[in-house]
Amino acid sequence: MNSYPFPTLSSALPIGENSRLMMAALMASFLWLPLQFSAQVPCVDGVAGQYPCGGIDLMSVRTFEEMGGTPPGNGNDCWGWSRDGREFVLFGRSDGTSIVEITDPVNPVMIADLPTASVPSLWRDIKVIGDHAFIVSEAGEHGMQVIDLDQVPTMEPMSELAMTALYTGFGGAHNVVANPETQFIYGVGTNTFNGGLHIVDVSNPADPTLAGAWDEFYVHDAQVVVYTGPDPDHNGKEIAFTFNGFSGFHIVDVEDKTDCQTLSGLAGEEFIYTHQGWLTEDQRFILMNDEMDESAGIAEQTRTWVCDVQDLDNPVLLGYHEGALSVTDHNLYTHNGLVYEANYYAGIQVLDIVNAANLQFEQVAFFDTNPFSDQTGTSGGAWSVYPYFESGNVAISTQSHLFVVRPTGFASAVTPLEEAAFLTLTVENGEVQVHAGGTLGGPLYVFDAMGRKQAEWPVLQGAVSTWFVDGWAPGVYIVRSESGLQRRFTVH
Numbered sequence: 350m351n352s353y354p355f356p357t358l359s360s361a362l363p364i365g366e367n368s369r370l371m372m373a374a375l376m377a378s379f380l381w382l383p384l385q386f387s388a389q390v391p392c393v394d395g396v397a398g399q400y401p402c403g404g405i406d407l408m409s410v411r412t413f414e415e416m417g418g419t420p421p422g423n424g425n426d427c428w429g430w431s432r433d434g435r436e437f438v439l440f441g442r443s444d445g446t447s448i449v450e451i452t453d454p455v456n457p458v459m460i461a462d463l464p465t466a467s468v469p470s471l472w473r474d475i476k477v478i479g480d481h482a483f484i485v486s487e488a489g490e491h492g493m494q495v496i497d498l499d500q501v502p503t504m505e506p507m508s509e510l511a512m513t514a515l516y517t518g519f520g521g522a523h524n525v526v527a528n529p530e531t532q533f534i535y536g537v538g539t540n541t542f543n544g545g546l547h548i549v550d551v552s553n554p555a556d557p558t559l560a561g562a563w564d565e566f567y568v569h570d571a572q573v574v575v576y577t578g579p580d581p582d583h584n585g586k587e588i589a590f591t592f593n594g595f596s597g598f599h600i601v602d603v604e605d606k607t608d609c610q611t612l613s614g615l616a617g618e619e620f621i622y623t624h625q626g627w628l629t630e631d632q633r634f635i636l637m638n639d640e641m642d643e644s645a646g647i648a649e650q651t652r653t654w655v656c657d658v659q660d661l662d663n664p665v666l667l668g669y670h671e672g673a674l675s676v677t678d679h680n681l682y683t684h685n686g687l688v689y690e691a692n693y694y695a696g697i698q699v700l701d702i703v704n705a706a707n708l709q710f711e712q713v714a715f716f717d718t719n720p721f722s723d724q725t726g727t728s729g730g731a732w733s734v735y736p737y738f739e740s741g742n743v744a745i746s747t748q749s750h751l752f753v754v755r756p757t758g759f760a761s762a763v764t765p766l767e768e769a770a771f772l773t774l775t776v777e778n779g780e781v782q783v784h785a786g787g788t789l790g791g792p793l794y795v796f797d798a799m800g801r802k803q804a805e806w807p808v809l810q811g812a813v814s815t816w817f818v819d820g821w822a823p824g825v826y827i828v829r830s831e832s833g834l835q836r837r838f839t840v841h
Contacts, residue, residue, distance in 0.1 A: 519547055613661060731746070772784070
């Protein structure tokens with residue numbers, strides 16, 4: 350195990366050398382048996398139960414078998430779905446898909462199982478549009494399963510799901526990409542269209558239909574959005590950001606599904622295998638991972654690449670943020686100014702996007718789902734993470750378990766985004782001290798983790814103002830200036 354140097358609250362300090370040695374000695378005395386926790390396990394002194402952590406509490410953990418999996422199979426991807434305050438994890442298995450309710454995150458309930466449409470496969474991927482889930486697998490002749498999730502809330506535990514439809518326009522697929530705004534699904538890494546974008550209209554989920562394709566390059570994964578970023582030439586268009594394995598990264602205009610246009614691309618010595626990525630919330634930057642650079646020995650530690658895409662016709666690769674460990678990164682997602690990144694043998698890392706343009710990221714939290722092996726490679730550990738539940742619950746899918754965790758509160762770094770303006774926060778005993786100055790002007794706005802405005806504070810140039818948050822609901826809050834500077838604090 351390794352220490353994790355990052356700024357956190359005192360309850361989430363990195364494990365020291367003595368602690369690591371003591372834990373190693375203890376664990377060497379018996380085989381590691383994953384625990385089925387029946388109560389929340391807080392992260393204290395760098396551990397939650399047996400799991401190294403910082404800034405994240407363990408709510409529960411369930412095994413592959415407990416979720417209906419048949420040994421020697423494996424878990425893989427996950428996604429989430431919510432209905433009327435109830436929260437569900439869709440957990441991919443080699444032999445099917447489990448739907449697990451985590452409304453009570455300490456006591457997850459296995460609600461339903463959907464068997465594979467073909468033979469078992471290591472890879473399965475899941476996305477949701479509205480109240481329907483779309484599931485693919487690399488298994489031959491699997492197609493895309495469509496599931497009406499409306500049936501889930503009233504089902505008895507351990508029920509078997511029925512498919513709404515089975516799309517057979519492709520057989521196996523490595524991944525499935527969804528754009529909920531337009532109701533299009535993009536199958537990628539399929540046995541059609543050179544493994545590129547296989548575009549499916551799912552506006553009628555019971556009758557998915559082929560809408561078009563882009564076949565210039567194999568696509569390993571992608572994000573597709575209605576573009577609202579800083580490039581005025583493409584505002585309002587549907588744009589695909591594709592991660593093309595050995596062929597780098599490309600940006601594609603998919604507004605016309607029958608005539609998709611490649612806008613730009615990047616490929617070169619910097620990448621070995623561009624695996625997956627996600628836009629920052631302002632759509633100015635794309636954050637990417639290379640699944641092979643660490644194991645190939647090119648990167649000594651995990652790299653998260655940053656590309657400036659404010660001009661979609663001319664993306665600029667800025668460089669990378671280097672993590673604390675020599676492990677292989679997998680899926681990452683951005684949410685509320687943070688990056689949640691699955692790192693196989695090191696679980697998940699949470700990064701604060703302090704200033705992407707200057708490659709300034711701060712690791713603010715972590716949870717190691719595979720505590721006794723930090724190494725490169727893809728044969729074990731965390732596959733994916735889903736950080737979008739309103740409750741703050743975060744689902745982590747590994748190849749052997751489902752973890753439900755929740756951030757305990759983490760502090761943003763106080764590094765200014767630019768030299769001419771600064772904004773720092775100090776939190777103590779229900780008081781937030783705000784120091785704003787330089788060129789920073791206008792009021793400060795306070796939002797909760799769901800983006801709901803909670804307060805508006807005036808800026809007192811060069812002075813320290815004290816604001817009281819006693820009585821506020823526990824959780825993470827974001828302070829944001831009109832110019833875009835932001836910091837976060839936690840109410841316990």
